[in-house]
Amino acid sequence: MLLRVMVLALFGQISLMEVSADDSIKPLLSIFGKPLVAEEIPKDKAARSIVELGRVLYHEKRLSRDNSISCNSCHDTKAFGVDGEKFSVGFNNHLTGRNSPTSFNAFMHLAQFWDGRAPTVEEQAKGPILAGGEMAMPSAEAVVKKISEIKGYEDLFKAAFPNSFPAITYDNVGKAIGAYERLFITPAKFDKALAGDLSVLNEKEKRGLKTFVTNGCVTCHTGNLLGGNIYQKLGLVKPWPNQKDQGRFAITKREQDKMFFKVPSLRNIEKTGPYFHDGSAENLTQAVKVMASHQLGREFSNEEISDIIAFLKTLTGTLKPSVAAYPEKFPD
Ligand code: HEC
Numbered sequence: 001m002l003l004r005v006m007v008l009a010l011f012g013q014i015s016l017m018e019v020s021a022d023d024s025i026k027p028l029l030s031i032f033g034k035p036l037v038a039e040e041i042p043k044d045k046a047a048r049s050i051v052e053l054g055r056v057l058y059h060e061k062r063l064s065r066d067n068s069i070s071c072n073s074c075h076d077t078k079a080f081g082v083d084g085e086k087f088s089v090g091f092n093n094h095l096t097g098r099n100s101p102t103s104f105n106a107f108m109h110l111a112q113f114w115d116g117r118a119p120t121v122e123e124q125a126k127g128p129i130l131a132g133g134e135m136a137m138p139s140a141e142a143v144v145k146k147i148s149e150i151k152g153y154e155d156l157f158k159a160a161f162p163n164s165f166p167a168i169t170y171d172n173v174g175k176a177i178g179a180y181e182r183l184f185i186t187p188a189k190f191d192k193a194l195a196g197d198l199s200v201l202n203e204k205e206k207r208g209l210k211t212f213v214t215n216g217c218v219t220c221h222t223g224n225l226l227g228g229n230i231y232q233k234l235g236l237v238k239p240w241p242n243q244k245d246q247g248r249f250a251i252t253k254r255e256q257d258k259m260f261f262k263v264p265s266l267r268n269i270e271k272t273g274p275y276f277h278d279g280s281a282e283n284l285t286q287a288v289k290v291m292a293s294h295q296l297g298r299e300f301s302n303e304e305i306s307d308i309i310a311f312l313k314t315l316t317g318t319l320k321p322s323v324a325a326y327p328e329k330f331p332d
Pocket residue numbers: 058069070071072073074075088089090091096097098099100101102103106109111112113114115121124125126128129133134135177
């Protein structure tokens with residue numbers, strides 16, 4: 001009898017402890033909003049045709065001047081939407097001036113690019129094809145002409161854009177690629193926690209979450225993407241060492257936008273290094289240290305950094321294999 005009471009008391013205490021630990025985590029999670037939910041390739045024939053055309057175009061090297069580079073070269077659907085380089089190699093071995101951000105989950109951002117200069121993924125997609133240092137096609141007309149000369153494309157565009165005459169236009173190239181990118185959603189362990197199952201997070205990850213929230217990382221890396229929602233000054237507390245790229249200032253020409261960049265999403269951050277627009281941090285430990293000092297004026301202990309990184313790793317997710325798949329064949 002006594003033993004039973006003791007056992008009950010013991011279990012009671014354990015569950016009480018668990019409840020109180022999780023009770024302190026729940027309000028932290030509620031800050032981030034809803035879990036990410038992946039989407040299937042649409043079943044509806046019309047919607048599906050656009051997505052499948054987008055898949056082909058996203059991987060189509062003939063959209064570049066020398067048929068050597070596709071979107072996928074710098075944003076691999078099987079490698080977390082990046083190429084793992086400090087700067088990417090574009091046409092004629094040109095190095096891009098900024099680090100390639102991941103294309104995964106990007107359609108949900110307030111705008112595209114480090115400086116937000118394109119409003120949507122559809123508009124964004126029309127940039128790199130014509131950018132001299134990326135895919136280097138001479139003009140939108142040249143792209144349309146080149147695609148039109150590849151026989152199989154006519155039918156694919158007609159199926160995808162039945163109400164557009166002609167079907168092959170530069171705008172429709174952007175629309176199709178954008179439709180494909182709108183399936184780039186990567187739910188992760190963190191989303192199970194957001195949906196209410198706290199048991200998926202271990203103690204270290206929970207500590208990391210707390211450190212991330214209570215120290216203010218979350219003031220900039222907000223929402224369920226942990227970023228992508230606002231612009232902020234890089235070097236808010238301590239000036240950024242590399243002032244060559246002034247971010248949004250180049251677009252708006254307003255003094256107060258100097259060194260403002262889009263706060264990047266931290267989804268899949270474990271896999272998308274090197275970090276920052278200038279690729280200046282090789283690994284996540286460096287990146288977190290630099291954020292703490294330059295954005296918050298803080299110095300974390302090694303343990304706090306390792307906790308934050310454990311938490312950030314819960315944001316690593318995957319595309320549905322049906323979305324990540326390369327096209328089975330290209331038109332010829
Ligand atoms: C040579 C490498 C390269 C190629 C090819 C390339 N990109 Fe990019 N991409 C970049 C770089 C670098 C940036 C960041 C540029 C900036 O912010 O000024 C970027 C930015 C983006 C973004 C914005 C993501 C964000 O978080 O803001 C998306 C989306 C994207 N690219 C999709 C594409 C698509 C679609 C294609 C093909 C039409 C493509 N890219 C071709 C290197 C490349």
